[in-house]
Amino acid sequence: MIIGVVGPIDSSKKIKEDLKKVNPDLEIKQYIREKVIDAIEVIEDCEKECDGIILTGCGVDEAIKSKYRIKKPYTFVSRGDSSILKAFWNIRNSNIDLDKFSIDVVNEDMVDEVIEEIGINPKKIYYLPFLKNIDEADYIKWHMDLFEKKEINLMITGFEAVYNELKRLGYPVFKLEPTKSLVKYCYKKIMTQHAFNNAECSKLAVEILNISDYDEDINNYYSNMIKKSDINKVIVEYVRSIDGALFPFGRNKFIVFINKGAINNEENYNKLHNLKKHIKSIGFTLNIGIGLGKTAYEAESNAHKALKESNNSKGRDIFLVDEKNNLTGPLGNENEISYSIINNDENTINISQKTSLSCEYVNKIMSINKSRQSSVYDSKELAGYLDISERSARRILQKIMDADLARVYGKESSRNGGRPKSLIEILF
Secondary structure, three states: OEEEEEEOHHHHHHHHHHHHHHOOOOEEEEEEOOOHHHHHHHHHHHHHHOOEEEEOOHHHHHHHHOOOOOOOOEEEOOOOHHHHHHHHHHHHHOOOOOOEEEEEEOOHHHHHHHHHHHOOOOOEEEEEEOOOOOOHHHHHHHHHHHHHOOOOOEEEEOOHHHHHHHHHOOOOEEEOOOOHHHHHHHHHHHHHHHHHHHHHHOOEEEEEEEEEOOOOOHHHHHHHHHHHHHHHHHHHHHHHHOOOEEEEEOOOEEEEEEEHHHHOOHHHHHHHHHHHHHHHHHOOEEEEEEEEEOOHHHHHHHHHHHHHHHHHOOOOOEEEEOOOOEEEEOOOOOOOEEEEOOOOOHHHHHHHHHHOOOHHHHHHHHHHHHHHOOOEEOHHHHHHHHOOOHHHHHHHHHHHHHOOOEEEEEEEOOOOOOOOEEEEEEOO
16 A cells, blocks of 8 residues: 655654554655645645555645545544644753743644643643634744744744744744654554445446437448447447446447446546547447446446436436435536435425425535535526526526525626526525
């Protein structure tokens, strides 16, 4: 197993040393960035090259999370009571009084517990917990201002960049370091996540590939037979690339049995889109439904549900239904959403009854609201998201309005000087 460590060099080096003590056979790759905001530059490479990821601290974690979603097992090394205790020990060995100090990242209760445990009684402690909306420069200024006002005589920080800058400027500063116990906890967490992911990936999945627009006319019989032979060839090549088992079903349908881990990822979605394009270039349309399940029957049943959605979509998009009856799609599309296709939520059922819309439509609209972080639409926008005509979208909005679950949000002027469009806010 390969674990990637992302963050400043000193913390990364310490984490690597501790990981080697926990498991000497572990392969560890370091991705060094001194400032937390720069960690985003290496995370994609780290995820491609490693099986699990350990971030050096909460700052690195937050900087990456704000711009990137890590899919592989990962965690970050927090700064806990062992980190505080180690910092206090280093301060004591430096013969500095621990009576007035500033400390960041860790919370007040944790510091108080350590102080009580080791029996010291500082006169003043200033806390600045980890906050998402401030960067390392703000922490540096906070520590310096307190020192210049003579409110403190030493500083303790959990940020490598803050420590290095304050040290360079000559301030009495100490680090909250990752400790062996905290690194060991992270290692166990990564291994647990990795084992769980492997178990998830081994679950059964089914893809149903359905060729449509196939002309059975006798005049095109032989030319279509030749084209069908070309289609069969590219489908076999695709299934071989994912190590699946292919079974023809009728004249124009194929069922593929495969492990979940092989198909439920962006790489496979790209392969499927390329397969669709290739078959379209031959003159036919490929509809695709993917099903996940605990059994072969459940996976195949869900694949048929997803295929039905693909058949109904204007763009013949790819959809997936999982073991919890959540439908996700269009896969690989910027408008991809996920919502339940079963009626098990009391609130959803209540909205459905009031609006006369199906529970599936209600769930779909809720999911779109969440995805776009807005519930304000004009009829054209809603039509695009629901993959229906604008006329149908207007009817849906009117039903929601009639149920007092939507309101007129405003009017949007037309660039061509036509009648302004009504903007409707959906209230669920």
